[in-house]
Amino acid sequence: MTxxxxxxxxxxxxxxxxxxxxxxxxxTTRASAGQPAQETEKYCLSCHGNPDxxxxxxxxxxxxxxxxxxxxxxxxxxxxxxxxEACHTNLSTYPxxxxxxxxxxxLSRALYQACQKCHSExxxxxxxxxxxxxxxxxxxxxxxxxxxxxxxxxKIPDQPRSLISETCSQxxxxxxxxxxQSVHGEALLANNPDVxxxxxxxxVHNIQDxxxxxxxxxxxELCAGCHANxxxxxxxxxxxxxxxxxxxxxxxxxxxxxxxxxxxxxxSSAxxxxxxxxxxxxxxxxxxxxxxxxxxxxxCQKCHPAAGPxxxxxxxxxxxISLERTPxxxxxxxxxxxxxxxxxxxxxxxxxxxxxRAIVDRVRNSLP
Amino acid sequence: MTNSTPSSPGQTFVRFDLxxxxxxxxxxxxxxxxxxxxxxxxxxxxxxxxxxxxxxxGIENARAIHHTSAIVMMIVSLVHVLEALYRxxxxxxxxxxxxxxxxxxxxxxxxxxxxxxxxxKAYYGRYxxxxxxxxxxxxxxxxxxxxxxxxxxxxxxxxxxxxxxxIPAAKAAHGGExxxxxxxxxxxxxxHVHIKHFNKSMFTGRLTREEMQHEHPAExxxxxxxxxxxxxxxxxxxxxxxxxxxxxxxxxALFSYGFYFFIGYETTAVTTPLLGETAPVYVPATLTPSPVxxxxxxxxxxxxxxxNDTIGPLLQTKCGMCHGAASPTGLxxxxxxxxxxxxxxxxxxxxxxxxxxxxxxxxxxxxHPGMLSPDELARLSEWIQAGAPEK
Numbered sequence: 051m052t053x054x055x056x057x058x059x060x061x062x063x064x065x066x067x068x069x070x071x072x073x074x075x076x077x078t079t080r081a082s083a084g085q086p087a088q089e090t091e092k093y094c095l096s097c098h099g100n101p102d103x104x105x106x107x108x109x110x111x112x113x114x115x116x117x118x119x120x121x122x123x124x125x126x127x128x129x130x131x132x133x134x135e136a137c138h139t140n141l142s143t144y145p146x147x148x149x150x151x152x153x154x155x156x157l158s159r160a161l162y163q164a165c166q167k168c169h170s171e172x173x174x175x176x177x178x179x180x181x182x183x184x185x186x187x188x189x190x191x192x193x194x195x196x197x198x199x200x201x202x203x204x205k206i207p208d209q210p211r212s213l214i215s216e217t218c219s220q221x222x223x224x225x226x227x228x229x230x231q232s233v234h235g236e237a238l239l240a241n242n243p244d245v246x247x248x249x250x251x252x253x254v255h256n257i258q259d260x261x262x263x264x265x266x267x268x269x270x271e272l273c274a275g276c277h278a279n280x281x282x283x284x285x286x287x288x289x290x291x292x293x294x295x296x297x298x299x300x301x302x303x304x305x306x307x308x309x310x311x312x313x314x315x316x317x318s319s320a321x322x323x324x325x326x327x328x329x330x331x332x333x334x335x336x337x338x339x340x341x342x343x344x345x346x347x348x349x350c351q352k353c354h355p356a357a358g359p360x361x362x363x364x365x366x367x368x369x370x371i372s373l374e375r376t377p378x379x380x381x382x383x384x385x386x387x388x389x390x391x392x393x394x395x396x397x398x399x400x401x402x403x404x405x406x407r408a409i410v411d412r413v414r415n416s417l418p
Numbered sequence: 419m420t421n422s423t424p425s426s427p428g429q430t431f432v433r434f435d436l437x438x439x440x441x442x443x444x445x446x447x448x449x450x451x452x453x454x455x456x457x458x459x460x461x462x463x464x465x466x467x468x469x470x471x472x473x474x475x476g477i478e479n480a481r482a483i484h485h486t487s488a489i490v491m492m493i494v495s496l497v498h499v500l501e502a503l504y505r506x507x508x509x510x511x512x513x514x515x516x517x518x519x520x521x522x523x524x525x526x527x528x529x530x531x532x533x534x535x536x537x538x539k540a541y542y543g544r545y546x547x548x549x550x551x552x553x554x555x556x557x558x559x560x561x562x563x564x565x566x567x568x569x570x571x572x573x574x575x576x577x578x579x580x581x582x583x584x585i586p587a588a589k590a591a592h593g594g595e596x597x598x599x600x601x602x603x604x605x606x607x608x609x610h611v612h613i614k615h616f617n618k619s620m621f622t623g624r625l626t627r628e629e630m631q632h633e634h635p636a637e638x639x640x641x642x643x644x645x646x647x648x649x650x651x652x653x654x655x656x657x658x659x660x661x662x663x664x665x666x667x668x669x670x671a672l673f674s675y676g677f678y679f680f681i682g683y684e685t686t687a688v689t690t691p692l693l694g695e696t697a698p699v700y701v702p703a704t705l706t707p708s709p710v711x712x713x714x715x716x717x718x719x720x721x722x723x724x725x726n727d728t729i730g731p732l733l734q735t736k737c738g739m740c741h742g743a744a745s746p747t748g749l750x751x752x753x754x755x756x757x758x759x760x761x762x763x764x765x766x767x768x769x770x771x772x773x774x775x776x777x778x779x780x781x782x783x784x785x786h787p788g789m790l791s792p793d794e795l796a797r798l799s800e801w802i803q804a805g806a807p808e809k
Contacts, residue, residue, distance in 0.1 A: 097740045223701040303462045307477045363582025382587040386594025397605045407532040
C-alpha cells in the first residue's frame, strides 16, 4: 500500500494535478471570476444525468459518472451559480481529455485541490492538519476536503450541529459512538447548542494530533473554555471554579508549569481527561462515570496503584475549602491564615518600634 | 563558660562552640534552599518561580533538591537533639533557651524603653526573649514541616492510617508555615541579628566584653560574679555518659529508620500509565456504496431483431441521455431515420456491414462514456449485418 514507489507515484500525480489546476485557473479565471453563473450544469447533465454512465479505471474500479440533478440542486454551490466547470476546470468541452487517474482515490486526491480556488484559507489550514500529515506520510486514505464536505453534495457542515459528529464518524466510528453516550454527546443529540462537538475541541481544518504532549498540557484550558464560564455553568448548576482550583492542585501545578515552560515535553501529571474520560465524559453522579464515587478509587489507581480506600478523600481539587466538606482542612487553613498575619504584624510593629527609638536616640545624640 | 579572673575590655567570651556553629551554617543553608525550592512550588507561575525552575531545570528537580535539603535539615535537627540531650544529661548545663517569667518582664520593660518611658533596656541573660522566641519557632516549625512534609512525600502510606483529608491539610500547613517562617526570619531575625547590630558570634563563636554589656548584661554580671565550679569528677562523668549513650543510641536508631522510611518507603506512589485515548482511532464506517450502473436486461432473444422491437429501445435506453434530441454531436437515436442519418460527423451505420459501422467500431474499441454490454453489442452487430431493418 505505501511502498516508496506508490508514494512517489502519488506525489507525482498530486504534482501533475496541481499543475493542471494552475493551468486551468490561469485559463479560466477571467471567465469564472467575473461571472459565477456558468450554466454548464444543464449541458453536463445531459450526459452525466444518466445513472448508467460509468467508466472503468485502470485499477479495475468502476467509476460512476452519474451526477444527480437532485443532489446538485440541494448543494450549496449550484444555487449560487457555481456550476460544474468551476471545479472541473479541465472539462469544459466534449470530448473530454483522457482520464489519467489509476484509481478512484487518486482521482479524489487530485480533484479536491480545486477547493482552494475559492476556499484558500481553510485549504491552507487543512494542509497543516494531521490528516494532511498522514497523507504526506503515504496514507492515501487520509481525508481531503471532499471526504468530509462531500463533492457534488456540499452542504453547510453544521446544519444541524450534530452533522459534524456524523461527518467525523465516517472514519472515527468507535470514538463517535462513545461520544454519543457521553454527557456532551447525549445533549447534542437532544439539540443542546451549548455542548462541544468534535471540532470544538479538535479544531476544524487544522486538526492537530491530540496525542502530543502539547495538546495534553493545553487540554485543561480547552475544557476551561466552557467550564470556567460562570454564566454557562450556572445554567447547568455546575461549579465554574473547577479550573482555577485545579491549577493550584497537585496535578494542576505541574501542568501549569509545563504548559508555561516546557509545553512539548510529555508530563504524566493528570489533566481533566485522565480522570473524567475523553470521549466518554459523563456526569459525576452517573454510575458509569469515571469520577463517580464508586469508581473514583479505581480511577486514581490508574496512576497511584497502591492507593487505599481513604485516598479519594485526599482529592479536594475542585472544591473551595469549606467547613462542611473538609472541616479539618478548614481549621488548619484558618489557623495559618489567622496566625501568619498576626505574628508577622506583631514582628513588624515591634521592629518598627525599635527602629523609631534608634533613630530618635541618634538624632538626640547628634544635637549639641 | 566559667570565668574567674577579672575581665578586661578586650576580653572575649565563648558563645557558640564549633559544633553549634556548624549546625547553624548547615541549617541556614538547608533552610534557604528549602525556601527557594519550596515557595516556587506554592506559587508556580510567579516570575521568580519560573526563574528558579529554569535555573534548576524543572519543577521535578526543584522537588528533588527540596527533598534532599529536607533530609539535611532533619540530620542537623537530630544532631541538635543529641547535643542538647548531652548538655542536659551529662554536662547539666542550665536550660537557658526556654522562655521564663523573666522574659515577659523583659518584653514589658523593653516596650516601655522603646516608647521612651524607661532609661535603659531590660538586662538580658544568656539568651534574650527575641532569641528564645526564634528558637521555639524553629523547633515548632521544624516539627510541623517535617511531619507535613513526610505526609506529602508519602501520601499513600499516610492515608493508610489517617483520613484522606490529612493530605490537603498537610499541604495547607506546610505552605502556611513556610510563608510564616521565611517572612519571620526576614523581619525578626534579620533585624535583630544583622541590622540592629551585626552579631557575628554565630560565625566567630565569640562576643567581646562590650558586646556582652550591650546584649547580655545579666549574663556578663553572672559570669563575672560566679565562683569557679569544680570540674565534673571522671567517675560521675562516666556514669552520666553510660546513662546518656543508650538513650542517644535509641534516638539515633529511630531517626535513622525514619530517614530510611522517608526516602525509600514510597517509591511507587505514581506510575506513568499510558494516558490518553485508547480506543482505536481509525474505524471507518460501513459506507453507503457508491452508485453502480444498474444492470441492463439482456436483449429479448425471442423478440424480432428490428429497430422497433429491439435495437431502438436498447439504444434509446442506454445511449439516449446523450444521443437524444439534444445530442451534442447531432447524432440522435430518437427515431430510426435520425439514427440512420447520423450526426455532423456522418452516419454511424453501414447497413449489411457491421465491421465498417462506426458505432460498432467505437463500441468494440471501448472507452466511450456509455458502453453496451458484449451481449448487446453482439445483437447490434447481428442487426446491422442483417441490413438494419426498421420493422
